[in-house]
Amino acid sequence: MTDAAVAKAQAAHAGLEAPRTIVVIGGGQAAGWVVKTLRREGFDGRLVMIADEVHLPYERPPLSKAVLAGEADIETVRLVKPDDFDALNVEAWQPDSATAIDRAQRIVRTQSGREVQYDRLVIATGGAARRLPDSLVQTSHIAYLRTLDEAVALGERLRASKRVLVVGGGWIGLEVAATARKLGVEATVVEGAPRLCARSLPPLVSRFLLDLHRANGVDVRLKASLTKLEDHPNDANRIRATFADGSTLDADFAVAGIGLTPHTALAEAAGVKVDDGVVVDHFGATDDPRIFACGDVANHPSAWLKRRVRLESWANAQNQAISVAKALLGNFEPYADIPWFWSDQYDVNLQILGDIPADAQLAVRGDLAGKRATLFHLEDDAIRGVIAINTPRELKLSRKWMNQGRTIDLATLTDASTALA
Numbered sequence: 001m002t003d004a005a006v007a008k009a010q011a012a013h014a015g016l017e018a019p020r021t022i023v024v025i026g027g028g029q030a031a032g033w034v035v036k037t038l039r040r041e042g043f044d045g046r047l048v049m050i051a052d053e054v055h056l057p058y059e060r061p062p063l064s065k066a067v068l069a070g071e072a073d074i075e076t077v078r079l080v081k082p083d084d085f086d087a088l089n090v091e092a093w094q095p096d097s098a099t100a101i102d103r104a105q106r107i108v109r110t111q112s113g114r115e116v117q118y119d120r121l122v123i124a125t126g127g128a129a130r131r132l133p134d135s136l137v138q139t140s141h142i143a144y145l146r147t148l149d150e151a152v153a154l155g156e157r158l159r160a161s162k163r164v165l166v167v168g169g170g171w172i173g174l175e176v177a178a179t180a181r182k183l184g185v186e187a188t189v190v191e192g193a194p195r196l197c198a199r200s201l202p203p204l205v206s207r208f209l210l211d212l213h214r215a216n217g218v219d220v221r222l223k224a225s226l227t228k229l230e231d232h233p234n235d236a237n238r239i240r241a242t243f244a245d246g247s248t249l250d251a252d253f254a255v256a257g258i259g260l261t262p263h264t265a266l267a268e269a270a271g272v273k274v275d276d277g278v279v280v281d282h283f284g285a286t287d288d289p290r291i292f293a294c295g296d297v298a299n300h301p302s303a304w305l306k307r308r309v310r311l312e313s314w315a316n317a318q319n320q321a322i323s324v325a326k327a328l329l330g331n332f333e334p335y336a337d338i339p340w341f342w343s344d345q346y347d348v349n350l351q352i353l354g355d356i357p358a359d360a361q362l363a364v365r366g367d368l369a370g371k372r373a374t375l376f377h378l379e380d381d382a383i384r385g386v387i388a389i390n391t392p393r394e395l396k397l398s399r400k401w402m403n404q405g406r407t408i409d410l411a412t413l414t415d416a417s418t419a420l421a
């Protein structure tokens, strides 16, 4: 990120007056961090947050873990305690849904008929769990997981079930399966691809997850092409799944974790550039200098990956939002974090940092089969990406080295008998 880019962003916003009213659409983690940061940075103007869920901003990672298991609730996952939120003096219009952005008049309209004029607008609308096609689903016994209310309902249903069918072998599907097993529920995961988490993991780690789930009693079926999901012919309270090879599988109900559809319709209808998410620059600004976007809905240029990316991760939702809040107030600090994501399944904490191409040659430190290993992707002796399996300390150190651009000797890195320092 160059000084020239900062200067360019400043120039694009130079003609604008300082904001008196900032409107944030969305009420998730990114929206929560925008309003928190704006007040922390001294913004004392009008702040309106339009959010379609009933809850104040909360964090989603526990939804597929502790909340699903019945071990956590809204109080545990809140981003801001209600009293602290009150102190932020935010007009929270919720539950209400923003239905239109009129860029000419700078007005946002909502479903309930309200409208507000903005000086700056933030689109932090996240996304929705992608739905299986209607042509395939002929039962009501199908659940999706994106919101707290969905997680609570799904948890109750899981605890009352004997067998669940999980459609999709990605992060959400695997975490749901792991929680189901923890609750003593039989779980089958069906995945169309030949391996698990194929979009974000190299084959070696997909294999690790496959072994992990099978060892925990999950029936994982790869290259499984689901053709029909319907009520069980003899019991309308259960389901039957049919696959392309003619085989069938019965379960109490199904959960689908097949990805996310970003909520871009509002931006698109308003003529803001959208291409796999709302297109923003290093500061979260769209092609309209008054409109910004952040979190799961934003497609930004990643300095680390050297390409545009739309990230779906806790760290991105928080830190991109902080950068956007500062830019709204004219303080242009580029968002240049190294992408970071984690997942918890059974006794495994798996973290991914940086760039791990599917065909990366990984240097392995530790013992993958023993569930304690760090895998490095190196380029010119510098770490480009890390996968840490129960090795959070090594991930932390790697992050430091990656930020410093430090080069490392491969033999040192892979010698697990010597601590990394």
Ligand SMILES: Cc1cc2nc3c(=O)[nH]c(=O)nc-3n(C[C@H](O)[C@H](O)[C@H](O)COP(=O)(O)OP(=O)(O)OC[C@H]3O[C@@H](n4cnc5c(N)ncnc54)[C@H](O)[C@@H]3O)c2cc1C
Residues within 6 Å of the ligand: 025, 026, 027, 028, 029, 030, 031, 050, 051, 052, 053, 059, 060, 061, 062, 063, 064, 096, 097, 098, 099, 124, 125, 126, 127, 145, 146, 147, 172, 263, 266, 294, 295, 296, 297, 311, 312, 313, 314, 315, 317, 340, 341, 342, 343, 344
């Ligand atoms: C079950 C689950 C588990 C996860 N686990 C992990 C994990 O272990 N590690 C990790 O790094 N990340 C994890 N994530 C990802 C992380 O939680 C997300 O990246 C993060 O929540 C994104 O925040 P956001 O604010 O951008 O979007 P969201 O959290 O989706 O918030 C957007 C909000 O805006 C609302 N909205 C949308 N359109 C409108 C509108 N027109 N008007 C009003 N409101 C609107 C939406 O309903 C939603 O409430 C997980 C996500 C889920 C769902």
